[in-house]
Amino acid sequence: MKTYLGIDIGSLTIKFVLIDEKANVLYWTYERTGGRPIEAIQKGMKKLKDWIEKHNPQIEIAGVGTTGSARYLAGVIVGADLIKNEITAHAKGAAFFVPDVRTVIDIGGQDSKIIILENGVAVDFAMNYLCAAGTGSFLDAQAFRLGIPIEKFGELALKSKNPTTIASRCTVFCESDMIHKQQIGHKIEDIVAGLCQGLVRNYLANVAKGKKILPPILFVGGVSENVGMRWAFEKALGQEIIVPKYNKVTGAFGVALLVKENPPQKTKFRGFEISDMDIKCDSFQCKGCPNQCEVIEAKINGKIIARWGDRCGRWSNLKYE
């Protein structure tokens, strides 16, 4: 059976999605990278291999696509046929579930984006810049500080009857305001609900500024799991917020779909053996010109497979195996 693998490796988490020729999701995982992307890829591949052996040994990987901020690294290691930016991948994935979707809100570990679609293709987008307030990492940090498991964070917000206002221009001010509110005796659920509302306010003012948010609106990415954030978005926009199936892995699903649409003649996939190989990345400073680019080289079992990071192509254009 022919299948297509999509890998989305972001700042905090790694997502694997395996789809068949009819775009059914056969397998998906969502795991934290713990700041070690290479190990996370290897672990994820091992898990996928075990699953395939157990469930359906006939599965053959006919194409691999990578996306997310570590897409080049992941693409080199697994041997990807397609390396795509996360905006196109998310637009593709979201439009599959709701073909007439107009707006996609994607909030991940470190960045938040808004994608405007028309007829199933992205026509406009914006990403947060200068500031990562309101993304997954910050919610994570706050949940940890309050001692609430992140999975329960949203439910707690829904219990609030009287959300308090939290300054949300910047995470630093946001946190000090939260502490201030807790010190003067606000209930914890009111603070959590206020935080969700503040983050949505920040998103609408900084990321979605000026863009027309038309329904249907899809909410994807890790933060879309948080019911508190869903509630806050619905309240702020006065619209229904749809959280599609596989909302946490939309990017990986999207890139798998993109590979499926343009299947390679022969996949560049290196095989599941990479999970047991010794993969290392090294960097050095090129002295070729005043630019002094930091060139990164990836090695599998001591053999250089790729170099990147140079501006002129002196290293990246060399032929590697």
Place this chain on the structure above:
Amino acid sequence: MKITFPYWGNYTVAFELLAKKLNLEVVPPERTTPRTIEKGTKIAPEMYCFPLKVNLGNFLEAIERGADTIVMPTALGGSCRLRYYPFVQEKVLKEDGKEVNFVIFDQSLDIFSKLKKISGANFLKMLGATIFTLKVLNIIEKLEKKAQYLRPREIEKGDTDRILISTFKKLREVEKFSELLKFEKEVLKELNQIRIERKEVPKVGIVGEIYTVTDHAINFEIEKKLGNLGIEVHREMSLLYHLKKKIFFTDFFIQRKVKPYLGSTVGGHGRDAIYEMLKYVKEGFDGVIQLLPAYCMPESSVRPILEKIHQETGIPFLSLSLDEQVAEAGIDTRIEAFVDVVKNYHKNKHRTPNI
């Protein structure tokens, strides 16, 4: 006396040649690198706009290599903070313990007497040097334009840039006007020999602040990136365009064209960005990118207007604000996604012809 000046993309060669023509001893600035920016940022005021910090980095590196006089242009772009640059930079360098002379290059005519004082050249020689420099600028811009056309069409990727890099190296050695003309002919011939596929490709216009759009060291070589992704780039804004504008009072006509969006100047090249974007829309381009340094007052004032034009006409639009905090990876992601949007727009435009 050893003079230096800020690094400014390919134009640096022209200024270096100008100084040599005037028999000045020159320490040409090195290409801006992340380390240059780091050095400049360290001593510059935080809230100042980005180019000031880059310039300071260039100066510091040139001072290390023996420069003692800095030639700095000001107010050539109209009213923006560029006017204060030399004064702020001089103060900042002094506070850092660097004793340097500043020669401020402004629009008043006494620039000739200033130049005479430092170089000892007579009027005729200066005129000759100016004409020579204008021709060099003309060649540089011609080559840049040519490259914008060739990059998305070349069959062997990277051919154009390989030729350009060696060309600009050779241009530094040219001394006489006649050599210059011969050089131009040869380079154009060489570029014309690049094997290309004649095809229609999506076109994107670049608008924005003059320094950020023309200095490839600051804008992460955006033209090259777009070109390699199969996009033909157009850019109206350039040094010669700016000089021509000053001579022919083009601002008057531009103001009439942008009247529905903006009633007066906002300084710098704010009006031009609107004018150019409207022009690109009219000419059926597939996208517009605005480049601006962070804290750039004129460009951030017109950004909402450009966003409005984008919403009215549907032309894809991306605004990139550059400063020392910006990571190249983030810019790459935005550019790649934008190119996908542009290609979709281009495809759909051809499916439904405009009636």
